[in-house]
Amino acid sequence: MSFECIRFETGEGIARIFFNRPERLNAFNRQMLKELKTLLDQCAVDPQIRVILITGTGRGFCAGQDLTERKNENGELPRDLGKSLEENYHPLIRRLRTMGKPIVCAVNGVAAGAGASFVLACDLVIAAKSASFIQAFSRIGLTPDCGSSYFLPRLVGEAKARALALTGDQIDAETAERWGMIWQCVPDEELQSQSESVALKLSRKAPLASAETKKLLQQSPGRNLEEQLQLEGQTQQKMGMTEDYREGVQAFLEKRQPRFQGK
Numbered sequence: 001m002s003f004e005c006i007r008f009e010t011g012e013g014i015a016r017i018f019f020n021r022p023e024r025l026n027a028f029n030r031q032m033l034k035e036l037k038t039l040l041d042q043c044a045v046d047p048q049i050r051v052i053l054i055t056g057t058g059r060g061f062c063a064g065q066d067l068t069e070r071k072n073e074n075g076e077l078p079r080d081l082g083k084s085l086e087e088n089y090h091p092l093i094r095r096l097r098t099m100g101k102p103i104v105c106a107v108n109g110v111a112a113g114a115g116a117s118f119v120l121a122c123d124l125v126i127a128a129k130s131a132s133f134i135q136a137f138s139r140i141g142l143t144p145d146c147g148s149s150y151f152l153p154r155l156v157g158e159a160k161a162r163a164l165a166l167t168g169d170q171i172d173a174e175t176a177e178r179w180g181m182i183w184q185c186v187p188d189e190e191l192q193s194q195s196e197s198v199a200l201k202l203s204r205k206a207p208l209a210s211a212e213t214k215k216l217l218q219q220s221p222g223r224n225l226e227e228q229l230q231l232e233g234q235t236q237q238k239m240g241m242t243e244d245y246r247e248g249v250q251a252f253l254e255k256r257q258p259r260f261q262g263k
């Protein structure tokens, strides 16, 4: 399958998605959002794909909504951004969060607006030292969207989330790592090898366990310890019945690497 705004490669159980509009810092236009949705839907059901690795081409990761698309022929801006979000963006954010496969985001440059929100919705975020993050909404008279007001305070705490959202200030990858907004900041030249190696490691894990781990962590906010213990117990009960658990224990006892089948 060929795409206009995305480069797509697969191999070793990994789907590699490259945002590919470098001249616009990979800003999301309608076509790119459509292609991304198609691809993620496809990855979700393809049993050969165990991990999704997302990065950008060129010097940016993603500069959010393509603002050149916002003015129509009469030079007017669309007013109903809620409709645009519900149609174009919310399905993507929901897909990232409900996908039963780990999503690794390798942030190669600036992530702004919806591009920054997209990063926060991924499972493991590794950023190049030169990458940066901007809650750009307040710079153009908008409010946080695409889950940013949900993810940001949970990751960095209220005080920092408020400051980032209200000021629209840019923070670098080292700060983002220190604040717990992302998992790792690595030297620029190591971004690709580090994210590939993490994706490969995840592709060798038991798929059902990875999917259920995502669900457990997704459901954790808002629940109390007792509720979460019950959920963990129910999930582990299911996992105990899987072939992969049997294989995991067997491999340990035989001092070899497990070969998980997702059963």
Ligand code: T3D
Binding pocket: 023, 024, 025, 027, 063, 064, 065, 066, 067, 068, 070, 081, 084, 085, 110, 112, 113, 114, 115, 134, 136, 137, 139, 140, 142, 145
């Ligand atoms: O509309 C809806 O559906 C609601 C959803 C909203 C979600 C949102 O994402 S709102 C936020 C939209 N994004 C922004 O406001 C960010 C806009 N971009 C910037 O502020 C800056 O580009 C950056 C701070 C990200 C990077 O700055 P810098 O100096 O490194 O690069 P640059 O020179 O500004 O950008 C390079 C090129 O990319 C440039 O094009 P040119 O002049 O070389 O032809 C620039 O116009 C273009 N570009 C960057 N961001 C966007 C963009 N073109 C269209 N849309 C963009 N978002």
